[in-house]
Amino acid sequence: MxxxxxxxxxxxxxxxxxxxxxxxxxxxxxxxxxxxxxxxxxxxxxxxxxxxxxxxxxxxxxxxxxxxxxxxxxxxxxxxxxxxxxxxxxxxxxxxxxxxxxxxxxxxxxxxxxxxxxxxxxxxxxxxxxxxxxxxxxxxxxxxxxxxxxxxxxxxxxxxxxxxxxxxxVFLNKFQPNNALHQPTVIGFAGRYHKAKGYPYLFKAMGLLKNKNIIFKIAGGGASLDNPEVKALFERYQLDHKKVQLLDQISEMPAFYQSIDAFLMTSITEGFPNVLVEAMASGLPCISTDVGDAKYIVQDLGAIVPPRNAQALADAILAYVAKSNAEKIALKQATRQRIEQNFCxxxxxxxxxxxxxx
Known part of the structure; x- marks a missing residue:
């Protein structure tokens, strides 16, 4: 027992x-x-x-x-x-x-x-x-x-x-890759509204990219305009509701991962970020701050940037968007393979x- x-x-x-x-x-x-x-x-x-x-x-x-x-x-x-x-x-x-x-x-x-x-x-x-x-x-x-x-x-x-x-x-059968690519590119973020998750840097990065052809989907408890602090960030960077979708807490994470092209993590502190493993199991390249074991999980199958650096996050997102479709699909397959081999x-x-x- x-x-x-x-x-x-x-x-x-x-x-x-x-x-x-x-x-x-x-x-x-x-x-x-x-x-x-x-x-x-x-x-x-x-x-x-x-x-x-x-x-x-x-x-x-x-x-x-x-x-x-x-x-x-x-x-x-x-x-x-x-x-x-x-x-x-x-x-x-x-x-x-x-x-x-x-x-x-x-x-x-x-x-x-x-x-x-x-x-x-x-x-x-x-x-x-x-x-x-x-x-x-x-x-x-x-x-x-x-x-x-x-x-x-x-x-x-x-x-x-x-x-x-x-x-x-993770249970590999719960998270399945989706080889379809969205147009425009959809970048996803998942994390409750908390100091550790780096929301100010997330919003600043989205502000830097608001004139680009990119859609952001933001999931997590408190990720809503009903949250005064989130509303203030949204208004500060003059974001567009069509390009920045605030989804609040969601229950079906596998479906969320299926709806995006790459995953973004802006945390300023983490231990072992489960969301990176789930996202990669779903065939998503990850752009993450260098916190906890993020670098060990992602390795060279995405981008690792310093925490609290919105410009570095924005630059990494643009670098992903600039890749060819063939490169993006190859990344999807490689990220899934890494999880199969190491994190099942x-x-x-x-x-x-x-x-x-x-």
């Missing part, structure tokens, strides 16, 4: 998505239980159907000691062979909950966060980070989702004899199973 302890299983973040995919892919070989310290969302009902059982401990910060006691009792009852943790708070609270247990399960920490700027983290995350640094020798292994994240946490002071990187994977969920799940069996 594999028990997964995750800080929260109600959002649509990289750790939650990867846990969901991993359970679905390995259900034939392992019995899975999910324990969310906070909440569990109906978004993951299909994943939960593959689980032996699942629990929500309603952690809110103030009831930490009670939640640790609940978690300890649950783990004693379940008696799992292995506990796979997901995110800082789950890592730390799980390690605290098993102190003194007669039969200790194998514990694997999972870190799905960039530590590019520790000083900018929330107070709660800073506390969890400090505690995790102290406890980092205790787990049997630490799995990072990004090479950049492993280096950042080692620099921060995480110490463990078995630290490794297992990148996030089948290969990634085998790496997790190898860690669980140590």
């Amino acid at each position: 594999i028990v997964h302890v995750i800080t929260n299983f109600s959002g649509i973040g990289g750790a939650e998505i990867m846990l969901s995919r991993l359970v679905k892919e390995t259900v034939r070989d392992n019995t899975h239980v999910i324990i969310s310290l906070m909440e569990i969302s109906d978004v993951y009902v299909e994943t939960l159907e593959h689980c032996h059982s699942y629990y929500s401990l309603k952690w809110n910060g103030f009831n930490t000691l009670l939640v640790i006691a609940k978690l300890r009792k649950l783990l004693r009852q379940l008696a799992p062979e292995t506990i796979q943790c997901w995110m800082y708070h789950a890592n730390a609270l799980t390690s605290l909950s098993i102190i003194g247990l007669k039969q200790k399960p194998k514990v694997v920490w999972g870190i799905h966060h960039s530590l590019a700027s520790p000083k900018d983290e929330s107070i709660s995350t800073k506390i969890a980070l400090g505690l995790s640094k102290v406890l980092s020798k205790q787990p049997d292994a630490i799995v990072y989702c990004a090479y950049s994240s492993k280096q950042q946490h080692s620099d921060f002071g995480f110490r463990n004899a078995n630290q490794q990187v297992i990148v996030n994977g 969920i089948e290969k990634i799940s085998e790496q997790y199973k190898a860690v669980w069996s140590i």
Whole structure:
């Protein structure tokens, strides 16, 4: 039995998505239980159907000691062979909950966060980070989702004899290439409205290209004129509604990828950007800022530019648009092939199973 302890299983973040995919892919070989310290969302009902059982401990910060006691009792009852943790708070609270247990399960920490700027983290995350640094020798292994994240946490002071990187994977059948090219060229962006996603640089780059024959599709929670800050950016650069389509949160990402020619990521910080893998699985060349593992994912099958540099983003977009149709189609095929060879969920799940069996 594999028990997964995750800080929260109600959002649509990289750790939650990867846990969901991993359970679905390995259900034939392992019995899975999910324990969310906070909440569990109906978004993951299909994943939960593959689980032996699942629990929500309603952690809110103030009831930490009670939640640790609940978690300890649950783990004693379940008696799992292995506990796979997901995110800082789950890592730390799980390690605290098993102190003194007669039969200790194998514990694997999972870190799905960039530590590019520790000083900018929330107070709660800073506390969890400090505690995790102290406890980092205790787990049997630490799995990072990004090479950049492993280096950042080692620099921060995480110490463990078995630290490794297992990148996030995708179901290849969910994301299919579309070899059709749109006219005019359609550039897509997907990311919630958040400081980390670099919206000011996205809008400035679109402003620099507003007189070009390019359409932008912008998806993500808050990417709407109902958002005053987005509306201000839209008006500042005098953008055209026909050329810049604000789609807000969308549920069908595969269809979104099918509707564009290339993918744009303007983040100023990332760990392992899942959207780049999904976009490339959909046969999309990616233009990305040099954050987290973006360069490792994209390699020479797109463009990597410095973060916070709208002119560099605009120049990279123009360079893509200038390519011939034959060059664009060849890029589509090469990007898909890279994901098939390196980021398919089948290969990634085998790496997790190898860690669980140590």
